Amino acid sequence: MRIIKLDAIDSTNTFLKEISSADTLEDYTIVVAKQQNRGRGQMGKVWASNAGENLTFSVFKRISNLQFSNQFYLSIVTSLALYKTLKYYNVPNLFVKWPNDILSANKKIAGILIENIVKKSKLEYSIIGIGLNVNQTEFNDLISATSLKNSCGRTFDLDEVMHKFIVEFKIAFKSLDSGATEALKADYESKLFRKNKPSTFKNAEGNLFSGFIKGISSSGNLVLLLEDEIIEEFTLNEITLLY
Incomplete structure (x- = not known):
């Protein structure tokens, strides 16, 4: 697994997309940055993060075996991997807010941005961007944001947390590759924020x-x-x- 570490970049998704078009990348290649100047979230929103305190990274994943109709399973496996990573660190009151935000006690702790690349009418690969609040404790006007440190009361090693996520991510993708779509969907639905409320x-x-x-x-x-x-x-x- 190749990990590219950067001090600052406009967007890890953009950088990974650019190098993937010019190079043959190894599956699960990761670009991680201490600071993103133009980090992006869903629907064009900005992902704000203090430099060096959180995880902002993107993962290159080949998905040529995935059908167009199953694209949402990328959100499912990524959300479940984040959920289980945070569960491992005993972050309380976890939920998945559809489609792919992770909440702790009703506050956002992680977000996902997925960009799929299509070639010759087939899914080729995906750039999966992760923003995970780890050691940041103050979020200014973002009253609905939280972090691992706020939730657990201690400082975390960023590399350790990222590697734990990748382990869970690979496990979830192995389930997807084996055809366990119904089990993955049921697992995701069981964690939905405000389900049946x-x-x-x-x-x-x-x-x-x-x-x-x-x-x-x-x-x-x-x-x-x-x-x-x-x-x-x-x-x-x-x-x-x-x-």
């Missing part, structure tokens, strides 16, 4: 509505139980979970 959502038009999270579809859409016992699916672009 009355929750409020905002749609693309800005309107609020209530529903119960029941799980995810085979393609990764969020499945909600609405009024009058209606079951509907929603994509990430269509709704936002508020509370």
Whole structure:
């Protein structure tokens, strides 16, 4: 496993994507940076992180055997690997907030950004970016953020935490490669934030509505139980979970 360590970079995802197009990379090649100047999250959001205190890294993963219809399993295996890494360190009250944020006690501790590369109408490889708050304790205006140090009361070794994640990541991918999709989906659904609880959502038009999270579809859409016992699916672009 090749690990490329950088002091500062605009985005580890962007850097890894650039070198992957010019080189034949080993599976699970990692780019990790002490500081990201333009770290990105889902839906174009910025991932802010204090230099040297957290983990900001990206993993190169070949996915040529993965069907287009199963792309969401990349989110599932990555989320489960992060969840189990944090569980190993006894981080309390862990949940997966659909599609792939990790929460501790209702506060965000980790996020994932996945970018898939398609060649000749086939999935070729994926760049999987991870932002994990480790030793940062103050988040300024981000009142909904937390870290391992805040949760556990001690300082962590960044390399150790990253290697633990990679171990869990490889285990999860081995399950995916073996065809254990239903077991992975069930495991992911069991960890969903606010599952089977009355929750409020905002749609693309800005309107609020209530529903119960029941799980995810085979393609990764969020499945909600609405009024009058209606079951509907929603994509990430269509709704936002508020509370």
